[in-house]
Amino acid sequence: MAHLLIDGKWSDEVALGRIEQGRFVRKESQFRNWVTGNGAPGPSGRGGFVAAPGRYHLYISHACPWAHRTMIMRALKGLEGMIDVSVVHWLMRENGWTFAPGEGVIPDPLGESRFIYEIYQRADADYSGRTTVPVLWDKETKTIVNNESSEIIRMFNSAFDGAGALEGDYYPMELRGEIDALNDRIYNALNNGVYRCGFATTQAAYDEAARELFATLDMLEDRLSRQRYLCGIQLTEADIRLLPTLLRFDAVYVGHFKCNKKRIVDYPNLWNYTRDLVQRPAINRTFHIDHVRKHYYGSHLHINPHGIVPCGPGIDFTLPHDRERFAT
Numbered sequence: 489m490a491h492l493l494i495d496g497k498w499s500d501e502v503a504l505g506r507i508e509q510g511r512f513v514r515k516e517s518q519f520r521n522w523v524t525g526n527g528a529p530g531p532s533g534r535g536g537f538v539a540a541p542g543r544y545h546l547y548i549s550h551a552c553p554w555a556h557r558t559m560i561m562r563a564l565k566g567l568e569g570m571i572d573v574s575v576v577h578w579l580m581r582e583n584g585w586t587f588a589p590g591e592g593v594i595p596d597p598l599g600e601s602r603f604i605y606e607i608y609q610r611a612d613a614d615y616s617g618r619t620t621v622p623v624l625w626d627k628e629t630k631t632i633v634n635n636e637s638s639e640i641i642r643m644f645n646s647a648f649d650g651a652g653a654l655e656g657d658y659y660p661m662e663l664r665g666e667i668d669a670l671n672d673r674i675y676n677a678l679n680n681g682v683y684r685c686g687f688a689t690t691q692a693a694y695d696e697a698a699r700e701l702f703a704t705l706d707m708l709e710d711r712l713s714r715q716r717y718l719c720g721i722q723l724t725e726a727d728i729r730l731l732p733t734l735l736r737f738d739a740v741y742v743g744h745f746k747c748n749k750k751r752i753v754d755y756p757n758l759w760n761y762t763r764d765l766v767q768r769p770a771i772n773r774t775f776h777i778d779h780v781r782k783h784y785y786g787s788h789l790h791i792n793p794h795g796i797v798p799c800g801p802g803i804d805f806t807l808p809h810d811r812e813r814f815a816t
């Protein structure tokens with residue numbers, strides 16, 4: 489399980505969230521400032537964080553689905569040359585996320601941190617809380633701008649548009665109501681729903697989470713039988729938030745989190761949709777299935793005490809897909 493900083497000190501206390509009546513309840517992120525085109529404050533937090541190439545640094549894990557969405561938006565918006573990235577080791581044990589050497593690890597170029605918790609200590613010497621990824625760091629004021637992935641992707645979508653980002657609006661005005669409603673349901677039932685299944689400590693809590701999860705997959709399967717993307721003809725933020733969970737589902741959530749009523753490969757539309765998206769070069773280069781498999785099975789020792797990583801299943805994300813049958 490994950491450890492915590494308490495008053496700036498690394499502690500053995502453990503909390504990815506809390507358990508209430510057997511139910512897993514995720515804790516909220518704490519740094520909530522926004523990068524904006526002109527440095528004005530965003531929907532929360534204070535201003536002063538102007539979008540400028542080279543000013544911000546992103547700390548991520550390739551295993552983490554929340555970090556994954558920020559990497560997808562960064563790639564789709566052409567921000568790879570403007571916002572550098574550090575990648576942690578896949579194994580998260582008693583020191584939280586680390587920069588231990590390993591395949592695909594990119595060390596911290598700024599503070600030469602060994603652990604992600606040091607980034608939080610540097611931002612706030614008295615910080616208490618989880619030390620999660622993703623983290624968006626401001627090199628100029630030397631602090632964390634934001635550690636909430638849903639907000640980081642929102643700012644990446646438009647803040648850098650005047651600074652050379654690629655065209656494309658993944659949260660267009662006319663679809664916001666629909667995107668927000670989908671995000672809500674997909675967050676509770678899927679993105680966080682898989683964790684609610686995997687970390688439940690009572691049968692009733694597990695049953696409730698599993699029921700919501702598969703009802704939501706059924707709903708999405710139906711929706712995607714009629715249109716290419718969740719909101720119709722256009723790829724949106726809702727798709728970007730769904731995809732990381734779909735990409736991890738059969739490899740990890742089916743076994744490790746007991747989400748095994750059906751697999752994604754058993755849903756023809758969801759499975760074709762997953763391949764349609766992951767085969768795009770910008771998205772493909774953000775997906776590292778080895779980090780995913782080794783992280784979950786190796787790190788959550790409370791549900792997999794020996795940390796054994798299973799040998800399968802083999803999943804072929806390169807198979808052709810049939811999604812071009814829809815108009816775009």
Ligand SMILES: N[C@@H](CCC(=O)N[C@@H](CS)C(=O)NCC(=O)O)C(=O)O
Nearest residue numbers: 490552554618619620621635636637
């Ligand atoms: N609400 C956060 C959640 C991020 C999160 O939970 N990240 C996990 C990895 S998948 C983490 O860093 N856990 C470490 C910990 O809790 O100590 C977001 O969406 O950015």
